Amino acid sequence: MLASIVVAAWIYLAVAHGRFWQAGPELPSHVTPSQMARVAVVIPARDEAPHIEHTLYALLRQDYPWPLRIILVDDNSTDGTGEIARDLAAEDPRLTVLQGQPLPSGWTGKMWAVSQGLKYAEDADYVLLTDADIVHAQSHVAQLVAAAQAGGYDLVSEMVRLRCRTLPERFGIPAFVFFFAMLYPFARVADPRSKVAAAAGGTMLLSQAALRRIEGVSRIRAELIDDCALAREVKRGGHATWLGHATCATSLREYPKFADIWQMIARTAYVQLHYSPLLLLGTVAGMLLLYAAPIALALHTHGVTMWCGAAAWVLMAALFQPILRRYQQSPLWGIVLPLIAMFYMAATVASAVRFYRGKGGQWKDRTYPVT
Numbered sequence: 001m002l003a004s005i006v007v008a009a010w011i012y013l014a015v016a017h018g019r020f021w022q023a024g025p026e027l028p029s030h031v032t033p034s035q036m037a038r039v040a041v042v043i044p045a046r047d048e049a050p051h052i053e054h055t056l057y058a059l060l061r062q063d064y065p066w067p068l069r070i071i072l073v074d075d076n077s078t079d080g081t082g083e084i085a086r087d088l089a090a091e092d093p094r095l096t097v098l099q100g101q102p103l104p105s106g107w108t109g110k111m112w113a114v115s116q117g118l119k120y121a122e123d124a125d126y127v128l129l130t131d132a133d134i135v136h137a138q139s140h141v142a143q144l145v146a147a148a149q150a151g152g153y154d155l156v157s158e159m160v161r162l163r164c165r166t167l168p169e170r171f172g173i174p175a176f177v178f179f180f181a182m183l184y185p186f187a188r189v190a191d192p193r194s195k196v197a198a199a200a201g202g203t204m205l206l207s208q209a210a211l212r213r214i215e216g217v218s219r220i221r222a223e224l225i226d227d228c229a230l231a232r233e234v235k236r237g238g239h240a241t242w243l244g245h246a247t248c249a250t251s252l253r254e255y256p257k258f259a260d261i262w263q264m265i266a267r268t269a270y271v272q273l274h275y276s277p278l279l280l281l282g283t284v285a286g287m288l289l290l291y292a293a294p295i296a297l298a299l300h301t302h303g304v305t306m307w308c309g310a311a312a313w314v315l316m317a318a319l320f321q322p323i324l325r326r327y328q329q330s331p332l333w334g335i336v337l338p339l340i341a342m343f344y345m346a347a348t349v350a351s352a353v354r355f356y357r358g359k360g361g362q363w364k365d366r367t368y369p370v371t
Contacts, residue, residue, distance in 0.1 A: 003301075003308035006293050010315045018185025018196075021178070023322035025186060025244040027158070030139070031146040038067040039141055039205075040121035041128045044113030046075035048132035049084060051252045056088050056095065058135045064142050068094060071120050072132075073113040075100040081132070096120060107221045114226075118216050127211060129204040129230075130249075134160055136203075137248035144205040147242065154210035154239035155231060157199035158246035163254055164327045172261035174327045175340045178320055184228070189243040197235040201227035203249050210239045224271045245326065265347035270355050273348075280352050284345060291316070291341035313338070 014021070041059055045052055052072075059070050072089075074082035074097060082097060089095040098120065100113050107115075114129060121127050126145055130136070148156045159180070164173045184198030204227060214233040223229035235241050255261050273279040294316065297309025317334030324333055333340075 002293060003297050003305045006289060006297065006312045007308045007315075009290060010294075010312045010319075013182070014315060014319055017182070018187040020181040020185040020187075021319040021322055023245060023326040026247050027143050027147045027156075027244060029143065029247065031150075032065070032142055033145040034149050036066045037125040037145050037149070038123065039064065039069070039126045039128060039145060040124035041068070041070045041130060041141075042114055042117035042121055043070065043072045043130055043132050044075055044110050044117065045072055045077065045081050045085070045132035046109060046113070047077045047079045047081060049077070049079040049081045051133040052081050052084050053088070054135050054252060055130075055132055056085060058137075059130075059141075060088070060092055060094065061138055062136070062141045063138045064145075067124075068141060069121070069124070070095045071098065071117045072096070073098045073100050073117045075109050075113040108224060108226065111217050111221050111223065111226055115217050115221070118211065122208070125208055127206050127208065129201070129206065131202050131251075133252045134202045135250050135252060140203075140248040143248060144203070148205055148207065151242060152240055153242045154207040155199060155234045155241040156205045157227070157231065157241070157243045158203040158249060159200040159244070160202035160246045160249040160251050161327075162251045164329065166254075166256050168258045168261050169255045170327075170329055170333070171258070171336075171340060172255065172264075172343070174320070174323045174329055174333065175337065175344065176264070177327075178323045178337075179341075179344065181323075184243070186243045186245075189231070189241055192235075192240060195235075197228065197232040197241065198243055199227040199231035199241070200243065202251060203246060204230065206230075206234070207239070210234050210237065213237045213239070224268050262343075262347050262350070265344055266351040266354060269348040269351035271351075273352075275355060277352075280348070283348060287341055287345045291338040291345075295338050 062068055072085045074085065085097045089097045098116055100116060103109055103112050118127065126148065128141065144156050159177060162173045164170055184196055188194040188196035189198050214237050219233055220226055220229040231241055273283060294309045294312035297305055298313050301309065316337055320334040320337050321331055324331055
């Protein structure tokens with residue numbers, strides 16, 4: 001019975017779950033916007049000195065034919081992030097650096113910084129929300145605007161190419177993308193008939209019309225998983241959304257240790273589960289069924305049960321291959337996916353433990369209460 005359920009679950013995921021395992025969609029390259037559009041880029045930044053110069057230079061060098069402004073909100077950095085940005089702003093009037101105001105109650109630091117930046121972007125037709133560690137290729141802004149205009153999208157978002165060089169990164173990053181796409185199949189995000197809504201915070205181009213209708217980021221002021229929360233508000237407002245994999249945006253964020261990957265997961269995993277013990281139990285049970293059970297069946301049973309377990313293991317490894325190829329990683333990582341999944345499951349449980357110890361919702365030296 002268990003073996004049949006495991007195999008049926010992976011067959012369903014392969015053929016009927018929004019083609020989540022594909023290393024696409026991707027925006028077409030070498031395209032230009034069909035009509036003039038003013039763009040404002042809003043970057044919330046807190047202690048991003050190692051990355052901010054690369055990010056800003058890439059944006060200031062965009063090959064974009066119409067007005068483009070960059071608004072960086074320095075969220076009370078202590079490492080010189082603001083000073084680096086101001087030096088660049090002195091050389092290029094398209095860059096504006098705002099000193100972040102004190103964080104009010106009920107807001108996360110990032111959303112408060114974004115809200116301040118949006119006030120200076122009200123004259124733009126599109127607003128690009130991006131992170132302070134993302135490098136955009138020279139044609140990227142034009143590519144995003146062209147896609148929004150051609151498809152009639154009010155939100156165009158991309159999962160930027162994450163860094164995947166160290167052993168912990170090779171272990172955890174492709175799986176992160178795989179699990180994210182499984183949770184939010186990109187095809188369903190773009191389907192107006194589906195309630196699935198998601199975005200990736202590294203690249204989110206929004207129309208000003210959509211931002212005004214959803215009242216900026218005020219409705220999601222306390223959200224820690226702000227990108228998906230923003231996409232949810234946009235889609236609920238009746239606006240068209242699109243989510244894909246980036247070819248022109250790369251993250252500089254490093255994860256040199258397994259502890260860094262652990263922290264990345266544990267920071268928001270229990271938030272994703274809405275702080276629900278029942279959802280946590282369901283998640284643990286589901287991951288054990290999907291990832292641990294196939295190995296147990298393949299290695300510790302015989303006959304048809306063993307072959308069912310092996311088939312499920314092979315199928316999950318096969319579905320992982322497109323993402324592994326995208327990140328230029330060995331296909332053998334597919335065999336290890338059950339181990340990686342158990343790592344993610346343990347970090348999710350740790351996220352819940354941190355929450356009940358009063359240490360949940362931590363980011364950039366801040367701890368946020370549950371709202």
